[in-house]
Amino acid sequence: MGRLALPKFPIKHPKNKNNKNNNKTTSTHHGKQTMTLRYPALIDGEKGAYGVVFPDLDGVVAMGETIDEALINAEESLRDYAIETERDGATLIEPSALENVTVPSGATLVSVPLIRVAGKPVRANMMLDADVLDFIDTEAARRKMTRTTYVNWMTRRVAQMGG
Structure with missing residues (x-):
């Protein structure tokens, strides 16, 4: 098993002011309106050790031995962030538009959806x-x-x- 490391680049947090955002979609299912949020994320690393950070969300990170595994773990980290934030009675941070995120050299910008699991x-x-x-x-x-x-x-x- 390879060494897992967090991304090596400094994170510049995007400003959410006047952020024209296409990272939200709404849909209606069984009369209930739901919103899907997509958060920008940065992937960095090398074969066997990839890290994912969310520029909008301090401390929300994920790692994996492959890019696919790191993205799967990022989706879970994002879901955990949402559960804990809402449990504390706080509001989720609005995701930045991808166009407003600074991408450091060596990193790849992706969009990770907040997929809630109802368990039903x-x-x-x-x-x-x-x-x-x-x-x-x-x-x-x-x-x-x-x-x-x-x-x-x-x-x-x-x-x-x-x-």
């Missing part, structure tokens, strides 16, 4: 192309997942990439 499964009946379903089943088996678990996991990965 909901049935969703879908029609899929037979080849797409075959791919899902093959990948699920390869990863030792159920079809449902794989679709849930895959959807979260697509959302991380900007879906």
